[in-house]
Structure formats: C-alpha cells, structure tokens
Amino acid sequence: MKINFKNILTVLLLASAHCVSAQFLSxxxxxxxxxxxxxxxxxxxxxxxxxxxxxxxxxxxxxxxxxxxxxxxxxxxxxxxxxxxxxxxxxxxxxxxxxxxxxxxxxxxxxxxxxxxxxxxxxxxxxxxxxxxxxxxxxxxxxxxxxxxxxxxxxxxxxxxxxxxxxxxxxxxxxxxxxxxxxxxxxxxxxxxxxxxxxxxxNGGSKTDNDPLEQTDINAGFNLDIVADELKVDMDKLLSWNPGITEELQTKGESTLRLPTDLMPDFLLRKNKILSRSIKAGATANTK
Missing domain, CATH: 1.10.530.10 (Lysozyme)
Incomplete structure (x- = not known):
C-alpha cells in the first residue's frame, strides 16, 4: 500500500487549523x-x-x-x-x-x-x-x-x-x-x-498570496458566488483578488476577473457552465 504523505500532511494541517480557531480565535x-x-x-x-x-x-x-x-x-x-x-x-x-x-x-x-x-x-x-x-x-x-x-x-x-x-x-x-x-x-x-x-x-506548497494573477474578461451575467463555488475558493479570497469587481459589474456590466495562475485554467474550462448556472440562478431569483 502506497502512503501519500502529502495527503497526511494536509489532513494534519487542516486539523491544526480548526484547533487554532477553537483555541485562539473565538x-x-x-x-x-x-x-x-x-x-x-x-x-x-x-x-x-x-x-x-x-x-x-x-x-x-x-x-x-x-x-x-x-x-x-x-x-x-x-x-x-x-x-x-x-x-x-x-x-x-x-x-x-x-x-x-x-x-x-x-x-x-x-x-x-x-x-x-x-x-x-x-x-x-x-x-x-x-x-x-x-x-x-x-x-x-x-x-x-x-x-x-x-x-x-x-x-x-x-x-x-x-x-x-x-x-x-x-x-x-x-x-x-x-x-x-x-x-x-x-x-x-x-x-x-x-x-x-x-x-x-x-512546507513547499505551490500557491502563495504573492503568486502572479492572470486575468480574463467577464460580464454581469456571471454570479461571483457561483464562480467561487465552482473554483472551490472562499468568496472573501475571490474578492481580495478582485477589489471593486462587484461595483464594476453592476455599473459597467463587465469587468476583469483576476485569478492565480493555477486557477485560471479551471475557470476557463468551466466558464460556460458557470455562466449557465449564473443565468439560471438569476432567473430563479427574479421569479421569487
């Protein structure tokens, strides 16, 4: 049986994070x-x-x-x-x-x-x-x-x-x-x-807050909550990469979306799915 030490480290660090939350910040x-x-x-x-x-x-x-x-x-x-x-x-x-x-x-x-x-x-x-x-x-x-x-x-x-x-x-x-x-x-x-x-x-991870950001254009049809959900990132993190994007989408109807290099390919692959989900969510909200 092959032991994946990276996964074990991940689990231990996640557990540590929850302990930190409970012990130090509450x-x-x-x-x-x-x-x-x-x-x-x-x-x-x-x-x-x-x-x-x-x-x-x-x-x-x-x-x-x-x-x-x-x-x-x-x-x-x-x-x-x-x-x-x-x-x-x-x-x-x-x-x-x-x-x-x-x-x-x-x-x-x-x-x-x-x-x-x-x-x-x-x-x-x-x-x-x-x-x-x-x-x-x-x-x-x-x-x-x-x-x-x-x-x-x-x-x-x-x-x-x-x-x-x-x-x-x-x-x-x-x-x-x-x-x-x-x-x-x-x-x-x-x-x-x-x-x-x-x-x-x-510990040698591949992603830091100083990683360069790549950019692509999106329009107001994209729901940022759905973007975050599809990319499995925290909404606050997404907004930290894109300060002012909510206002720009609302006022101009379009904006530049900035994402770390390792996340941009995932977004581009899911772009049509994200837009489709966003449109459905908007339609559902309007009927309520």
Missing part, C-alpha cells in the same frame, strides 16, 4: 446579554447600517465589516474618543489624512465610509485576513509589523501577544459582535484559509 462573550446588546445597537441604527452594508457590497467587501463601525462607535457619527478619534469609523486625524479625508470630514458619514472602504481594501490586500485587518485598523500597520517581527510570525494568534492590550480587546469585541450577527464562522474560516496558505508555502 467569541469570548456569547452570553444572551452580549448578543442582545449588539443586535439592539444594529436595530436602533438601521438607516446607518443599511448605508454601510450597501457601501460594503458595492466595493465587494463582506457585510460583517459593518461590525467594525459597531464596536468603534456604535454607529454614532458624533462620537469622539479620548484619543481624538472621530466619527462612525473613529478615524484619527493622521489616518484620515492618509486617504485624503479632512479632519472635519471624519464625522461625515458618507465621506468617512467611503474612506473606510478604501482603507479596509488596502489592509486586506496586505494581510489577507479580516482578523489582522481589524487589529491593524485599531493600532496601525507599524505596530502590526513590530509584533510580527517580535513573534517571528505573520499569524495573528501568534503575534497578538505583542500588540497593545486595547487592540487585543478590540479584536475580541469584533469576534463577539460577529457571533451576535451570525458571521463568526465566516470570519474564522477566512482566517484559517489565510493561515493554511501560509503553512503550505512554508
């Missing part, structure tokens, strides 16, 4: 009071939440990022922290200026949200998981770099002990909020997917 407060508190804040700010979620979808970002504004300010655009952070997204002046947002505009819901979308997209391109993005949003990329260097690792559950206590607590709040909104599994899956890519690279 909701620290799943009490009824915690869940009720977060849900009440969301329900009491429906207009603001709807606008933020619409903005996220337009930029191809996951809806759970609305929880960042939830824990930052409780969706209160008049909120000003003791450190001087202001608005729904709690921008510090330096962070705001980095993206061309004036100090006065930090409390402007429309402008600050537009700026937050840009910031979050760029942070995700750099860190490739939303847990580290939330941490970086709170304490800055410089502190993340120092923590990674001190720990000798780019994995949040390893380097987080070198971060400010406030940032560690901030990430815990985010995970608690995502538990309350039923999105914690998605966040942890995204983190473990990113972690596994790093592990496979260390």
């Amino acid at each position: 909701a620290s407060d799943t009490s009824e009071n915690s869940v009720k508190r977060y849900r009440n804040i969301i329900g009491s700010n429906k207009v603001v939440v709807d606008f933020i979620e619409y903005s996220l979808v337009q930029k191809g970002l996951p809806r759970h990022l609305r929880n960042l504004a939830l824990i930052e300010s409780g969706f209160d655009r008049r909120q000003v922290s003791g450190a001087g952070a202001a608005g729904v997204w709690q921008f510090m002046t330096a962070h705001a200026n980095q993206y061309g947002l004036s100090e006065q505009s930090r409390s402007d819901l429309y402008r600050s949200t537009k700026t937050a979308m840009i910031s979050l997209t760029q942070l995700y391109k750099k860190y490739n998981n939303w847990v580290t993005v939330v941490a970086a949003y709170n304490c800055g990329e410089g502190n993340i770099a120092k923590a990674m260097d001190a720990a000798g690792s780019s994995q949040y559950h390893i380097f987080c002990k070198y971060l400010p206590a406030e940032t560690i607590n901030h990430v815990k709040k985010y995970l608690n909020a995502c538990y309350a909104t039923g999105e914690l599994e998605s966040v942890l899956s995204n983190y473990n997917s990113s972690r596994m890519n790093t592990v496979f690279f260390v």
Whole structure:
C-alpha cells in the first residue's frame, strides 16, 4: 500500500487549523446579554447600517465589516474618543489624512465610509485576513509589523501577544459582535484559509498570496458566488483578488476577473457552465 504523505500532511494541517480557531480565535462573550446588546445597537441604527452594508457590497467587501463601525462607535457619527478619534469609523486625524479625508470630514458619514472602504481594501490586500485587518485598523500597520517581527510570525494568534492590550480587546469585541450577527464562522474560516496558505508555502506548497494573477474578461451575467463555488475558493479570497469587481459589474456590466495562475485554467474550462448556472440562478431569483 502506497502512503501519500502529502495527503497526511494536509489532513494534519487542516486539523491544526480548526484547533487554532477553537483555541485562539473565538467569541469570548456569547452570553444572551452580549448578543442582545449588539443586535439592539444594529436595530436602533438601521438607516446607518443599511448605508454601510450597501457601501460594503458595492466595493465587494463582506457585510460583517459593518461590525467594525459597531464596536468603534456604535454607529454614532458624533462620537469622539479620548484619543481624538472621530466619527462612525473613529478615524484619527493622521489616518484620515492618509486617504485624503479632512479632519472635519471624519464625522461625515458618507465621506468617512467611503474612506473606510478604501482603507479596509488596502489592509486586506496586505494581510489577507479580516482578523489582522481589524487589529491593524485599531493600532496601525507599524505596530502590526513590530509584533510580527517580535513573534517571528505573520499569524495573528501568534503575534497578538505583542500588540497593545486595547487592540487585543478590540479584536475580541469584533469576534463577539460577529457571533451576535451570525458571521463568526465566516470570519474564522477566512482566517484559517489565510493561515493554511501560509503553512503550505512554508512546507513547499505551490500557491502563495504573492503568486502572479492572470486575468480574463467577464460580464454581469456571471454570479461571483457561483464562480467561487465552482473554483472551490472562499468568496472573501475571490474578492481580495478582485477589489471593486462587484461595483464594476453592476455599473459597467463587465469587468476583469483576476485569478492565480493555477486557477485560471479551471475557470476557463468551466466558464460556460458557470455562466449557465449564473443565468439560471438569476432567473430563479427574479421569479421569487
């Protein structure tokens, strides 16, 4: 009997990833009071939440990022922290200026949200998981770099002990909020997917986040959820390779789809099937 050591390694690493999720990254407060508190804040700010979620979808970002504004300010655009952070997204002046947002505009819901979308997209391109993005949003990329260097690792559950206590607590709040909104599994899956890519690279894997991307043109007939399903990739991963693709498909009717070199042949082979499934899904949705 031939033993496939590569498959054994894969199973062990996957099991390890689930252990990491359970041991290091989980909701620290799943009490009824915690869940009720977060849900009440969301329900009491429906207009603001709807606008933020619409903005996220337009930029191809996951809806759970609305929880960042939830824990930052409780969706209160008049909120000003003791450190001087202001608005729904709690921008510090330096962070705001980095993206061309004036100090006065930090409390402007429309402008600050537009700026937050840009910031979050760029942070995700750099860190490739939303847990580290939330941490970086709170304490800055410089502190993340120092923590990674001190720990000798780019994995949040390893380097987080070198971060400010406030940032560690901030990430815990985010995970608690995502538990309350039923999105914690998605966040942890995204983190473990990113972690596994790093592990496979260390062990000689063929695919990393730095692999070159190939591109092809698609039109609005393609459903991105179905593209992700056919290629067996996480939706957040697909969107990280293609920031802004959702908005471009909706406004222009066409866009460039970027995929890693090893996935592009699979897409081209399945292109007609993906389009057919997308059209059927669209027809079904329209009849409801």
